[in-house]
Amino acid sequence: MKKYDAIVIGAGNGGLVAALRLANNGKKVLVLDKNIAPGGFSTSFMRGRFEFDASMNSLHEFGTKDNPGIVYKLFEDLNIIDKIKFVEIKDAYHVYSRNSKSDYIMPFGVESYIDKMEKYVPGSKNSLEIFFKISRECYEAITYLETNEEEISDEILAELYPNFIKFAILTLSKGLQLLRMPLKAQEILTANWSYFGSPSNTLSFVHFACMFYSYIAKGAQIPRKTSYEISLILAEAIEKKGGKVQYLSTVKEILFENNQVSGVKLVNGEEYYANYIICDISPHVVYGKMIPEKILPQDAIKLTNSRVLGSRGFSIYLGLNQSAEEIGLNDFNYFIYHTLNSNKEYENMNSIKNNNCTAVVVNNANPTCSPKGTCVMQLMTLFTGDCFDSAVSVENYFDLKEEIAENIINSFERTTGILIREYIEEIVIATPITFARYCGYPDGVIHGYKATGPDNLIPRIRNSVNENYIKGLRFCGSFGMYLSGCGSAYLSGNRAALDVLKEMEHEGENE
Ligand SMILES: Cc1cc2nc3c(=O)[nH]c(=O)nc-3n(C[C@H](O)[C@H](O)[C@H](O)COP(=O)(O)OP(=O)(O)OC[C@H]3O[C@@H](n4cnc5c(N)ncnc54)[C@H](O)[C@@H]3O)c2cc1C
Known part of the structure; x- marks a missing residue:
């Protein structure tokens, strides 16, 4: 047996x-x-009348029946596709830079994305077009590697996907510089670097390009x-x-x-x-x-x-007693940074006082995920070094996690001008210790x-x-x-x- x-x-x-x-x-x-x-x-968990998804804010590389990833x-x-119902996320992301008091809303769809970037950064169009062309090639090369059962030589890859081979050794920063993309466009483009847990000067161009291409071209879903x-x-x-x-x-x-x-x-x-x-x-x-x-x-x-080891996770799950619309939370996906320079921000995030965050308002993709007249929100930050481990003790754990959560909520409110605190009905705070305990990840990292x-x-x-x-x-x-x-x-x-x-x-x- x-x-x-x-x-x-x-x-x-x-x-x-x-x-x-x-x-x-x-x-x-x-x-x-x-x-x-x-x-x-x-997984998910319940608090009061709210159900929270512990992690999946968006599923990439998925797509739809007509445009499958x-x-x-x-x-x-695996014969499970018909059993799961997905909803689509409407806009790709809304990124804020606190220092320059600027923000940018970026859409899904390659053409719409390029057009919007051209509005924000005139003169960026050509480099964006080349970026998406190369990204698509990288995505196709990875798909080919993934689906081909036979051993594939580098010579064959170079013949079929020359740009993939050319860019394979470059970091994201180097690749974008090579395309002569204006700096501001580079910064808006790489806003979701924190989902990778690695900034532009260490993340590989090809890795980012594949994920980003599939995200923008095929959209993202949540179950x-x-x-x-x-x-x-x-x-x-x-x-x-x-x-x-x-x-x-x-x-x-x-x-x-x-x-x-x-x-x-x-x-x-x-x-x-x-x-x-x-x-x-x-x-x-x-x-x-x-x-x-x-x-x-x-x-x-x-x-x-x-x-x-990757970055440590810190997550705040909020059940709010007003609808997203009433509160003024109009976007699904927010990125709140001091600057749009991912390398600087990565350094800043090695401090528990860092108050960068990503925020997701689930109801803006899935209106029925919480009772009528309420909404569900998740704010998350990363600690890119061991700042949390060195600050936490048995005695200060609860005070410390509340202090960090308070700081992040303040930062979200100050940056976006959207007040959420007064609507909080349920709050759950997960720290690197929660993630280490729940899934057994060393040091509470969430990015492997x-x-x-x-x-x-x-x-x-x-x-x-x-x-x-x-x-x-x-x-x-x-x-x-x-x-x-x-x-x-x-x-x-x-x-x-x-x-x-x-x-x-x-x-x-x-x-
Ligand atoms: C807060 C948060 C937000 C995230 N947001 C997103 C997102 O929006 N989009 C996205 O794509 N990804 C996201 N991720 C990442 C994504 O959730 C993970 O990368 C993915 O779920 C990891 O899957 P896994 O196969 O590594 O399994 P894990 O989720 O790591 O599960 C490992 C399992 O192993 C079990 N286990 C551990 N040790 C033992 C043992 N000794 N014996 C038996 N069982 C054991 C654990 O109980 C656990 O069930 C997020 C993660 C977190 C934490």
Whole structure:
């Protein structure tokens, strides 16, 4: 009863998709999660009369039936697309710079985006057109890499997607400079850098370009009933196909037999057996705590130690007792910065006094997400260093989190002129400690490993086969090869499962 074809540790987005892919291919799969429900960060919670999505403010790479993105096609392939209802977000973002007292509202749709930018920054049109052309090529190259089963040489890539290869080594700042984009247009364009947790001088051009192209060209969606609905649908589909999703099951150790993966041991001592294990949790935890030292390959330790943990998350969930319209919250997605220079802002965010934030007003995409005459809002900031860890103590935790939340709410009100405080009926504050506890992320980071220098999207994808240090052991999710984000986590789960299926087939042929 306890022997499976594969075990997945963690029922986050990546783990659930990996398990469903395996189950759909007739494999006996067990998913183990320490929490009481599926989804990891893709979950929701209730306070009073409000339901809050814990994380998914927008799902990128999705699109629509007529203009499907990679994640849409994946959900179609997994036979779950018809079960989930999505709503579209109307405008891409509204960004404010406090220092220059300026703000910009940017729309979806490539042409509309370029036209709006030309209004804000006359003379930017040509560079924007080239940017979107190259971004599209990068997006197509990544899709090709993702969907092609065969090994693809760099020569073939260079022939098919020359700009992709040309820009692959550049940072976002360098790439935009090369396109001679006016500085102000660069700054407005890169406003959503904080969603990547990496500023323009370290984020790779190609990574940003792919995500941004799909965001602007295909729009962004949110599930009508929160991301938890997707998690439940995935878990249910796994069980329908004969798989098992088991909660309250914290994995403590990965078991080995003759240096081969053979199963897992839970904290309560129970053991489950399989020759393939997919981890939807961080290599820091797996290599650092779950594998006997004598089995650990030195290269795996070196690589993991060389990676930089991403930014720590701090989130404020508000249930407001007036409608968004009455309060004057007209946009879905706000970015509040001191300046539009992402590199400076990234530095500023290594302080708990930083009051930059992103804010999402869910009702502006999904009017029925809260009772009539109310609305739901999420404000979020990042700490880009260890400022929170060094300021927090057992004694000051509650005071500190309230102080930070107060500071962020003030900053939102002062910058936008929209008063929200007097309408707060429910407030929940999640700190890096909340995120570390809920999903087991080291230091409460929410972006997995930072995308930086040689450890950016393209090198990660190209080197991923060299990172399978232990036979039968794979990774997916935020710490996986596609980096963080819901869409990336779903895709990485699928990739990990396809690799395992290939390996199983290969093993079957050799027996
Ligand atoms: C506040 C916030 C806002 C966000 N907003 C967005 C957004 O708008 N758009 C977007 O695309 N992304 C967003 N993200 C990021 C996105 O939510 C994550 O990248 C994605 O959900 C991660 O999926 P994952 O597969 O890595 O699984 P995770 O969500 O990391 O789940 C891992 C699972 O593993 C389990 N686990 C951990 N340790 C063990 C163990 N020892 N044994 C058993 N189980 C274990 C945990 O309980 C958890 O269920 C946001 C994240 C946060 C926190």
